[in-house]
Amino acid sequence: MDFDFREPRLFIHDLIHKTKIGKEGARELLEKEMTDKCMYDLYVHLAEKGIVNPSKQCLESLKQMKEARIAEIESERQKDVENESHIKEIDRRIAEFYCQTMDMKKGVEWTTKIMRDDVSLSLRMDVFLCRIRMGVIMGSKKVIEESAAEAMDACERGCDWDRRNRFKVYNGLLCLMRGKFDEAGVMLSDSLPSYDAGEAMDYWRAVRYVIFCGALTFERPDLLKRILQNADVVGNNEEEGMRIIRSLHECHYSNFMKELCTFCTVISDDVFVGKYVNMFCREMKLRVYEQVLESYRSMHIERMAETFGLGVEYVENDLGEFIVEERLWSRIDRVDRVIEMKERSSVDVSSMITEGDDVIRRIKRFVK
Template sequence: MEAQDGTQQQHIALAHKLFLLTHPDVDDIEKVRLRDEVLDAVKTRDMASLYESLAVASVLEMDTAVLDRMRKRIEDELKTLDDKIADAEENLGESEVREAHLAKSLFFIRIGDKEKALEQLKTTEEKTVAAGQKMDLVFYTLQLGFFYMDFDLISKSIDKAKNLFEGGGDWERKNRLKVYEGLYCMSTRNFKKAASLFLDSISTFTTDEIFSYDTFIFYTVLTSIISLDRVSLKQKVMDAPEILTVIGKIPHLSEFLNSLYGCHFKSFFSAFSGLTEQIKLDRYLQPHFRFYVRKLAQ
């Protein structure tokens, strides 16, 4: 996959901080720290539109001087990017033209301009021939979708990716797509399919731009527990070397899994109580907390 310079990973981290800033269970002292980190990220990436919307929502305080400086930098950088596109179209080859358009796409992603980013990604796709590079553009779109929790955009992008793979496609990108689709399924309460996709990706995980491997294992275990039968849970989760290597790092998760399988319900409920905060403070899982509890009780 093409180099991203950490752009999307930073955006996903920012989205999580924004989620926590509005969460009622996060204490005021933590929110002060989060607010400073969000402001620093917004200013560093010149996310002028997001800054304005957060100020309107009283999440951040409006500083017109800061906003004006961001807008000026955006204007200057856009001019530079457009000049590079014009130069590439006049003097260079098709590859350089595509790279110049891609740079503009990534700029709009960086500053948080969703509509212009999607429009520019489409323009870049029109300049793209290689299937792998087209797939990478879909990944950028998927990351945008998860930043904004735009499930319609995510669903359409997953379908588009699958269509691209019908004409071929490399093993690494296909495995990456499984994780993205698994996250989409988990976020839309299809835990059974999410578990299946996550389990298929345990030994091939390379999708750390959206979450860490530890978080991936956390999601895999949580979705598997309410989706698999007892035999499958033992074979695919409890005895999986990849899970065994990581599960001890995640507080309460090993006890949660083992006590459920062993029918030690006192330990099970104690462990789940410890996991409750992690689930409630997760932007993908929090909307489904009550549903998850009901599934556990069945």
């Protein structure tokens, strides 16, 4: 049996997000997609949240379409009731249709049934990847976490290579959603050579997320290997992000801040990383400041401002904030107008262990 369960696609999640933020034309595209895919249950869910405002006639029409499609599939069951493979195929089609319409209750019920009747690890993986997408669309952390755990189990038990690679994309996406950018960057980067998860995100979006995560977390060798010299990344129309990586790796700072601003504008309304834009901008500034100071050890504020094409006061305030927060190990000599790196204080490991033991003992006393 050839499994699929590629619907619903996370494209619909993107449309929901764009509708929420008032993107022009998004609502019309969302309503068309839900109508074309007979997504009655999702339509009702979004109407309850005030994201769409369908007429009663529209909802009733979709409901009738859904019921008619189920009846049509069920009628085919009678054509060969003695054929076990035929019956399983009908059950699978019903399960897929309920998932497509975003009927969470029926979707879980029917996918559970077909997994009981067929113990294939490939089927299990397809089902749980589908449930992950449904959980993301409906905003259910419980469904996402439980389905991801089940998919991991199927993967560890020997699921086929293609599905393991698809799961790597999902894992990378979930890490991205949790803010685990280092893990997300590696997983998504590793998935690119044999990418086959268009139902989760388009290839170009996966490339963008590799650039986003890599800019935040990759060390220089990985920036080169996984992005700048990676044929799967280069030439995929993500030039705004690539400019940041090139400037960072090649120490070209004069346009870095402008390039950072441009990339942040591009991703500001992205469904998954848009919420991280302010953090990304700040962390990238910190990273590039550190890179400059580690090279020179000390530098006049005016020279540093000139290096980045920024105002002196802006750079001084920026650096001051990072220093106060102890994110940047430097000091500013306001008399000589110089910023210089400080030696990082060595960590007393034995002291940390002793303090940790004390904390554990206190916790145990409270537990008792």
